Amino acid sequence: MERFQHDLIQEIGQHRSSGVIIDVGALDVLDSFGSRTLGNIAEMSRLRGALTVIVGIQPDVAFAMVELGIHADSMHTALDLEEGLAYLGRHTSTPSAPASPPFRGAP
Amino acid sequence: MNEASRAQAASDEEQELLPQLVAHLREHRTRLRQEWATRIHDAHLLEAMSPQEMELETTSVYDNYVEVLETGSVEALQHYARDLSERIIPRGVETQEVVGIVLLLRDALARSLFKKYQQDFALLNRVLDAYEPAANRIANTVAVSFVDERERVIRQQQDAIRELSTPVLPVRERLLILPIVGVLDTERARQLTEQLLIGIRTHRAKVVVIDITGAPDVDEAVANHLVRTVDASRLMGASVIITGLSPEIAQTLVTIGVDLSKMNTIGDLQGGLEEAERLIGYTMRRQDGLVE
Numbered sequence: 586m587e588r589f590q591h592d593l594i595q596e597i598g599q600h601r602s603s604g605v606i607i608d609v610g611a612l613d614v615l616d617s618f619g620s621r622t623l624g625n626i627a628e629m630s631r632l633r634g635a636l637t638v639i640v641g642i643q644p645d646v647a648f649a650m651v652e653l654g655i656h657a658d659s660m661h662t663a664l665d666l667e668e669g670l671a672y673l674g675r676h677t678s679t680p681s682a683p684a685s686p687p688f689r690g691a692p
Numbered sequence: 693m694n695e696a697s698r699a700q701a702a703s704d705e706e707q708e709l710l711p712q713l714v715a716h717l718r719e720h721r722t723r724l725r726q727e728w729a730t731r732i733h734d735a736h737l738l739e740a741m742s743p744q745e746m747e748l749e750t751t752s753v754y755d756n757y758v759e760v761l762e763t764g765s766v767e768a769l770q771h772y773a774r775d776l777s778e779r780i781i782p783r784g785v786e787t788q789e790v791v792g793i794v795l796l797l798r799d800a801l802a803r804s805l806f807k808k809y810q811q812d813f814a815l816l817n818r819v820l821d822a823y824e825p826a827a828n829r830i831a832n833t834v835a836v837s838f839v840d841e842r843e844r845v846i847r848q849q850q851d852a853i854r855e856l857s858t859p860v861l862p863v864r865e866r867l868l869i870l871p872i873v874g875v876l877d878t879e880r881a882r883q884l885t886e887q888l889l890i891g892i893r894t895h896r897a898k899v900v901v902i903d904i905t906g907a908p909d910v911d912e913a914v915a916n917h918l919v920r921t922v923d924a925s926r927l928m929g930a931s932v933i934i935t936g937l938s939p940e941i942a943q944t945l946v947t948i949g950v951d952l953s954k955m956n957t958i959g960d961l962q963g964g965l966e967e968a969e970r971l972i973g974y975t976m977r978r979q980d981g982l983v984e
Contacts, residue, residue, distance in 0.1 A: 642928055644889035644890050645886075645889075646927075647889055648889055651920040656923070658954070662927050662928065662929050664892070664896055664898075664928055665896075
């Protein structure tokens with residue numbers, strides 16, 4: 586996990602990324618450790634100037650997370666990869682940002 | 693005579709007495725049934741039934757009753773009682789009425805036995821020894837069948853209500869409405885959240901409007917569940933708008949101190965829909981000249 590974090594932060598710098606999308610659609614469970622790790626990654630990326638969006642949380646995973654009392658207030662979330670891209674498009678200033686209708690969605 | 697052989701003798705005698713009993717009850721069937729029906733009428737039981745139905749049902753109950761005394765097997769009676777319950781439950785017949793009429797029959801028959809055997813006290817005692825356990829078993833069987841049947845009906849209705857009561861409705865592309873009608877208990881709240889989350893996935897919803905105009909009471913548990921539902925929806929990338937909080941509910945929630953600061957609430961469903969459409973980016977415009 587540390588290795589993954591390290592690599593990711595490196596890559597952000599190399600590519601001058603302004604956005605990161607983490608797809609957790611293949612995960613059957615996301616416990617407090619997992620969500621804290623995601624939160625850490627998001628915070629590190631933010632310090633490096635990139636916005637992180639978590640996409641693909643499954644219905645039962647979302648349900649289990651709130652049952653466990655995991656608060657993901659600081660996380661940016663979207664339904665799937667497509668939505669995540671649109672979200673980044675609206676919230677970052679990449680030149681390729683599509684002109685989409687204003688959506689004040691999940692923070 | 694030792695204990696075992698005495699018991700054997702007693703049960704032999706019972707075997708002889710019961711057929712006698714049955715013969716007596718068969719012989720006076722019309723009179724006894726009539727007596728019983730009159731007592732039911734006097735006690736104001738089963739008033740949901742017409743006199744003709746009453747006659748039909750009391751006759752079959754009587755025959756079933758005597759048959760159980762004769763054969764000692766309650767299976768046929770059980771079947772009949774269940775069938776009868778199925779017919780009378782929708783008409784609002786209560787448990788006490790069913791138990792009442794069976795006990796009345798038990799008493800009516802016991803009284804006729806008294807009359808017949810009152811000359812010989814010892815014999816009467818033995819007759820009642822044979823009659824009472826069988827009669828009690830019958831009363832028990834009927835009552836249990838009735839209650840079982842009623843519970844089955846209640847369960848069935850609960851399931852039906854539960855399924856009907858949590859519709860997730862797509863109103864526009866990417867906009868869902870979840871009207872909550874009726875009392876929310878924990879089990880229903882859980883199911884509601886589950887259906888909503890699946891709905892968000894299938895309809896790719898961006899905004900969900902939860903309308904609680906139809907919920908009579910929102911207590912702390914329900915409010916906390918709503919907060920969790922909002923959180924879970926947000927994890928799936930959908931924002932939630934709560935509408936229809938009545939003045940009373942708003943007061944209660946603030947008084948008991950539920951933290952709803954993260955919730956996006958709007959007075960009524962209309963306002964909620966307008967806000968939702970604004971969030972998604974729809975602009976509504978009324979076309980002139982269609983309605984004067």
